[in-house]
Amino acid sequence: MLYSMDQVALYLNRATLLIKAAGGKISYITGNDATSVSCSGQRAEETQIASFGDAVWIANNDDADSSTQRELLDKLGISSSKELIDHVDNYQGRVLSSHKGAFTPGAMTPEETLLYKMATRSDAESGTSLAVPGTLAPAAKAAANPSFKISGAGPAPTAGIVFVVGSYVGGEGTSEHAEQKLLAALGKTPRAMSAAVTISGCKMACSTCKEVLDKAAARFKSSGGQLRFNNSIVGIWRDEAKLSKKHAKGIRSLDVAHYFGA
Numbered sequence: 639m640l641y642s643m644d645q646v647a648l649y650l651n652r653a654t655l656l657i658k659a660a661g662g663k664i665s666y667i668t669g670n671d672a673t674s675v676s677c678s679g680q681r682a683e684e685t686q687i688a689s690f691g692d693a694v695w696i697a698n699n700d701d702a703d704s705s706t707q708r709e710l711l712d713k714l715g716i717s718s719s720k721e722l723i724d725h726v727d728n729y730q731g732r733v734l735s736s737h738k739g740a741f742t743p744g745a746m747t748p749e750e751t752l753l754y755k756m757a758t759r760s761d762a763e764s765g766t767s768l769a770v771p772g773t774l775a776p777a778a779k780a781a782a783n784p785s786f787k788i789s790g791a792g793p794a795p796t797a798g799i800v801f802v803v804g805s806y807v808g809g810e811g812t813s814e815h816a817e818q819k820l821l822a823a824l825g826k827t828p829r830a831m832s833a834a835v836t837i838s839g840c841k842m843a844c845s846t847c848k849e850v851l852d853k854a855a856a857r858f859k860s861s862g863g864q865l866r867f868n869n870s871i872v873g874i875w876r877d878e879a880k881l882s883k884k885h886a887k888g889i890r891s892l893d894v895a896h897y898f899g900a
């Protein structure tokens with residue numbers, strides 16, 4: 639059992655980095671170079687997830703990372719919340735630096751340290767390492783997970799895996815953050831507004847996102863729903879992992895009234 643959807647975000651983020659380092663090959667999971675997906679650059683920007691009911695919505699600061707992740711899940715034949723959670727539960731060890739051998743915790747990045755902590759939470763104190771899982775071949779039948787464009791017609795699908803992409807209406811700022819992309823899609827989806835929605839990710843919300851998330855949470859409450867973010871226990875583990883909160887500058891702030899009404 640996964641501890642939280644933060645693990646899914648960390649897994650997808652780590653997988654994106656490994657795929658980029660391999661020039662698009664998904665060898666981190668297949669163990670061979672036969673299958674590739676599209677990717678660009680070497681970095682992976684933040685990955686965030688909104689989950690409620692059977693829906694898993696995934697967004698990245700960089701939409702290109704969402705394309706890479708969507709193609710990966712399509713090739714692995716993963717198209718439901720349960721399949722995604724089971725996959726991460728079984729294969730998360732393959733995105734850690736250790737997947738080719740024994741664990742060397744000192745060499746892990748903060749994101750790996752956080753994922754490792756969650757993956758081994760029951761026995762972390764005793765130093766038990768995570769089993770290194772075997773390889774996984776692409777599925778005989780690929781999936782076709784949808785993308786939802788923020789600027790397109792709403793609402794977004796409220797079941798299955800959905801990649802939320804595009805720009806949101808908001809103030810000045812040169813870059814847009816994944817959690818605010820998810821909020822824009824939620825605001826366009828009335829059914830989601832009465833659900834218990836959890837936003838999970840690799841990093842904590844920056845101050846710009848937190849301000850917007852707090853305002854949106856009040857709208858959820860008045861619609862009979864609930865919006866949760868920044869899990870406090872995970873927050874402690876993030877600090878322990880030295881996954882420092884970056885002070886973000888130039889982040890566009892979502893126009894809450896535009897998406898959620900005045």
Ligand SMILES: [Zn+2]
Nearest residue numbers: 815843844847
């Ligand atoms: Zn942010």
